[in-house]
Every structure is written in C-alpha cells, then in structure tokens.
Amino acid sequence: MAFSRRQIDRVAFVACLCGWGWIALTLNGVTANLPFSVCPIKLLFGVPCPACGSTHAVIHIVEGHFREAFRCNPLGFILAAGLIVVPAWVVIDYLRRRTTFRLFYSRFEGWFSQKKVALPAIVLIVANWVWNILKY
C-alpha cells in the first residue's frame, strides 16, 4: 500500500472501525438488501470464498452463540478477537506513546512467514474453504 510500515497502527485502527461499521450495517439489515454479493469470488463464480459467513460468525460471537458462530465460519473467532483487541491496543499505545503494536506486527509477520507455521495455516484455510463451499 502507499503507506509506510510506521502507519500500520493507524491503518489497523481504521480497518477495525470499518469492520465494526460493516457489522453495524449487517445488524441493521442494510447489507442483506444489497442487490449483489460483496464477495468478488461469490459474485464471479457463485462459490463462497474462505471468509464468507464471517460477519455473521462475529455477530453470533458478540451475542454469545459460539456454536452457531463456529458453524458460520471459524475465522469469525480470529476476526472478533482482532476487532476487540487491536483498537484497544492501538489506543493504549497512542496514549502511552509506545510502539508495541507495530513491534508485535512485524514480529508476527516474521513468525508467520516460517514454513512450519504457514503450511498448517494454508491447509486449515483450504479445509475451511472446502467446508464453506459445501455449506452454502
């Protein structure tokens, strides 16, 4: 992106706000009335992507229905955790004038780029995708 890595905390904060905004729109039924699917893969091929259903999964998690959330999309748990933790982390960092989130982000990238981490993650994502295709 045209932003530097120094701005990653701001980008993450704005992305989380957009995420909450999207969930609010879904709760108000705005997204259900859209004439098209927002997922480009579903729109083009008629097949859901690995993340389809995660908005409803997050909503189920917020309401406390964890089993339904898992059935919708297990990725919802990661998203819900991110949506809660990241904005709080960025705000705390900003108030304390620290850069712990930025440090964590670059360390996480390094850790995730390792083959022993990336390969199981790819397998899990593909498995989840297949399950998603069978579900919808």
Next chain:
Amino acid sequence: MESQKVDMYLMTNSKFFESYQLPMIRERLLQLDDDRWPQLQMLQLKDPTIFLIVSLLGGTLGIDRFMLGDTGLGIVKLITCGGCGIWTIIDWFLIMPATKERNLMTFQQYIY
C-alpha cells in the same frame, strides 16, 4: 559508475520504479563503484504489471499482498473476503505504487 551504464540501467529498469524516484536513483548509481555493477544486474525487482494481474485475479484472497511480502495485510485481506470486496478494488489501484515502493526499498538495501 559511468553515466552511460547508469542510463542504460535506468532505461531497462524504469518500469520498476516511480518516475519521481528515478533522478534520486540515478544520483545514487553515479556515486556507486564500478565493481558493484554485476550485483546491481542481479538485483531481484518485482514487476508491477504482474502484481496488477495477480491483484485482479487473486486480490480477494490477499495473494498480491502475500507476494509483496506484506504477510500481515495478506492474512487480514484473506480472512475478511478482501475487505468485503472494497479493499480488493482499492488495491487494484494501490498495488502498482506499492510494488514500486517495495522495489525502491530493495534498491536502497542494496545501496547501503
């Protein structure tokens, strides 16, 4: 480095960088020793057009970001349906400047 060599390098590799970056790159290359020319030739730069194609085809899955080395953004893009499709579209326009920016970083790492 000789200005002829530098100009030749810039002519063949200008597509990898933003146009406003080229004078700075030229300046740096002119200051560089001649014996680093073979190394410069082997510098792995990413083609912005390839990234645009990847972004158009696999942007929803974050493949463009993974290829660029932005693993974190790639994961976020993957698990959010490409930012509900909106980020995918934004990235069609941002991926080429981002690739050129990354190429400049690679170049600067080589220079220093």
